[in-house]
Amino acid sequence: MSTQPDTTSASSPTPISRRSFLKTTAASTLFAAGGLGLAACGQSAPATTGGKSLSGEIVIWDRSGDLFQVFDATIASFNKKYPDIKVKHVAVDVDAKLPSTLTTGVNVPDGAFYEDNNLPVLSSHYYDITDWIQPYVKDIVPFKLQVNTHNGRILGVPWDLDPGLLFYREDLLQKVSIDPKTLETYDDLIAASHTLQDKLGPKVKPIHLEQDPGLTQLWVNMFANQQGVSMVDKDGKLQIDSPQYLNIMNFLKKVRDEGIGTRAVYQSPGDVAALDGGLEIFNPWAVWAVYGPELLLKKTKGLWRAMSLPAWTKGGSRGAVMGGSSFIIPKKAKNPHLAWLYYEHLVFSPDGYQAVYGPNKIYPGGLNTSLPSYTPALSKQLYQNSDGLGKQNLWETVTGTVKDISGNYVYPSWYNQAIPYFGANIQRLLDGQMTPQEVLTKSANDIQTKLIARS
Template sequence: MRNDDLLKVFKTVIPAFNKVYPKITVDMVGLDIDTKLPPTLISGTAVPDGSFYEDVNIVGQADHLYDLSTLMKPHLSDTVQFKLDVNTIDGKLVGIPWDTDPGLLYYREDILSRAGVDPDSLTSYDLLLDAADKIKSKNPKAKPIPLEQDSNLGLQWLMMLVNQQQGSGLVDGEGKLTIDTPATRNALTWIKQVADHGLGARTKFASTGQIAMLDNDTISLVPWAIWFDFLPQSGLKKSVGKWRVTQLPAWKEGGARSGVMGGSSFVIPLKAKNPELAWLFYEFALYNKIGYSTVYGPNKTYANGLNTSLPSVKAALNGPALFKPVSQLGNQDLWPVDTKAALAIPPGYRIPPWFNQAANYLGVNMQKMIDGSMSVDDVISKSTEQIQKNLVDRQR
């Protein structure tokens, strides 16, 4: 595991697991997975029996991972489909889906109320722009919508806008580039409108500057992943209790109002000494009601439960709330809003092995577009050319 709060949370599952499997010893180690795991998988030395891993990194290590297709068969129909899609490489299921990170719309209830904006009316991205205009008319200093300044996070944000309901991404199921598509053009055009109309705040997620803008009424409409909610719970001061959450807008009438931004799973190395035992633990922690309730329910690490992500298990998402309402978000019951978004994430999303490197091209070019030095067409054509030449062709 990563050496963070999730390590503490998953360790609390071990006692319940050992009641079912008393002869299996689980030693959970926290370390820098991105640095340590890839060379370990390649060398085959001191390979762990299992590991937490970000979805964007799994595809690049697929050849070194255990094919879980047979073990996962009983749980396929109970798993959100897009998580199965991103973990299936060359016909092999190499990751055990853990969390979904659905996109949501966070908003300042007080600011929208003063501007006469009904949050229930924000059903399209055009209407979201109109709402930002109304807010700015009441406060000329407002820049209601954050425009991510980091090229890596900016790319992830763009993909959330592209994959939600539009069912697209950087590549299709065959690995062919799908940047030059109406889906990408829609999202980039909207981002450019936010920038050109003076409705966007250039800032980095969770930076001191962004926290100040969230607190001082500059930012009030945040289409972002579920994990934005850790800011009201730990980083904000003046605006604590004023934030609420609803579904993302749709790109067209009747379209899905969700997307995905991030996510992680568990993998079992091909050279693991005890792959079957690792599977039993992950199956218990992720698919057993006691397991996922222990992970997401109230605990010593998260008093109200883990609410910055959701399980990928449909039985959990369709069941009773695993975490409690959050006072910092006005005691809103987040569970029905969050789970509706997770269950609505469109299937068919694929992550290429060079996803992180694509930020050097598409992510950087998008920043130039926001700054006004590139058009939407420029971003699409140049990024397609650069990624094809420097990433796709080199991979071959």
């Protein structure tokens, strides 16, 4: 699957990658078992790299596991274009190793995979690729371009897009005569949840309520992005204590108070049991939650479907992003221009993005847990229909949301450090210990005094 999002629990000071997070669940066991071309853009290699030599060696860092294998398989097609560029592909714990490596400048790689929420922290150490990436800028999803832009310069190569969707049990909705098309707003979702509970029994608590503070913060920011805001605006001003975030807190409180939510850590054993047992029926989450129906759920595989998120107001936006990752080229890389050519191939060339997302040895049906962020790559279906979703055309469903995703989104440099405040306070709301407004006011005050004022 695609990498899982970075998250930090309140008890853990260091980020946990999306991949690492899954290793703490049943997912690890199951997982272990298991366009416009370059010429069309008018770009030759010498033009994009200022006429520099097209030979040499580059060291590329990626996390070990499935994505390492997927990216590794693209090197052969890259070397057909650039036979004199040797790619030394190294599996490392990027979250643990990259910060100290960039700070010390010792044994710096030429390129590395990195989670979007981590990007701002080390941005002063990234190579400025603004000029190189210009031929592709107009075709990059605005959200991804924004999170890779710092002080007006583009410092990262946008990779995957992780749109939000509403996953639901189609058979149970049919059983109680609920048409998914009527789930237009979050109020509709609450009403449908009551209908399901009334007809299927009190043990049914249809809506997922996330229990991990780090994932909670990421999840809530998906809902915020859907409303066109983020934790800070482009000038760094806090936006947590705002009507948009209050909408989210009120929704979560209502689900909790009305007893229609299953509170569990994403795809933990308890969550899987509730999903497979017909107790948890709705999950508004990123596209990468398809991993559950595909590989974790045994009894209900094929019974799940996905659709656009409900809107916050009737007729409102139903598109949002939850998580994502990019590639960075360090300032002190030995061959930054050659690393750019590799990422240019991987992200913007049909040969590259088809090798990543299309059927391959690692994923016979293709990589369906995210999307390319380069819009020409979205013009043709790259992965097969989903077995976990009863052969639903997930590609068509998720690409249909992209046009509605707000590009007005900023990750603050203190994003991970805010989890013990914001993510943890949302959990206190779900514990019944705080009101929606108290969560926002206290979180904003804590972040302002303990993170922003001290930075």
